[in-house]
Amino acid sequence: MIIIAGRVQVSPADLDEFIADARATYPVAAANPGNILISFCVDDATTGTVTVLEEWSSQEALDRHLSAPEVIAIFTKWGPRMHNQVRKFDALNERDPRA
Numbered sequence: 102m103i104i105i106a107g108r109v110q111v112s113p114a115d116l117d118e119f120i121a122d123a124r125a126t127y128p129v130a131a132a133n134p135g136n137i138l139i140s141f142c143v144d145d146a147t148t149g150t151v152t153v154l155e156e157w158s159s160q161e162a163l164d165r166h167l168s169a170p171e172v173i174a175i176f177t178k179w180g181p182r183m184h185n186q187v188r189k190f191d192a193l194n195e196r197d198p199r200a
Contacts, residue, residue, distance in 0.1 A: 111184075137157060
């Protein structure tokens with residue numbers, strides 16, 4: 102399992118547009134059978150900070166998502182305009198956090 106997690110920052114003036122563009126990729130992710138979760142959540146509107154959380158069944162599933170034209174368009178548009186602190190993690194020992 103692959104976990105994508107972290108934060109991105111955009112100009113607060115661009116936050117609504119960024120969130121709309123990012124959330125427009127939800128149907129793309131949902132159509133990918135390897136997608137388990139995808140979420141973009143405003144963490145702090147005053148600083149333009151967005152928390153990103155994704156869960157993928159495999160690297161192949163993530164690769165399919167990242168190669169989708171809609172996802173490429175997001176990175177092309179926003180890549181130069183955002184500070185990206187999102188990282189990829191391999192989840193090897195999944196369990197209930199209360200266990």
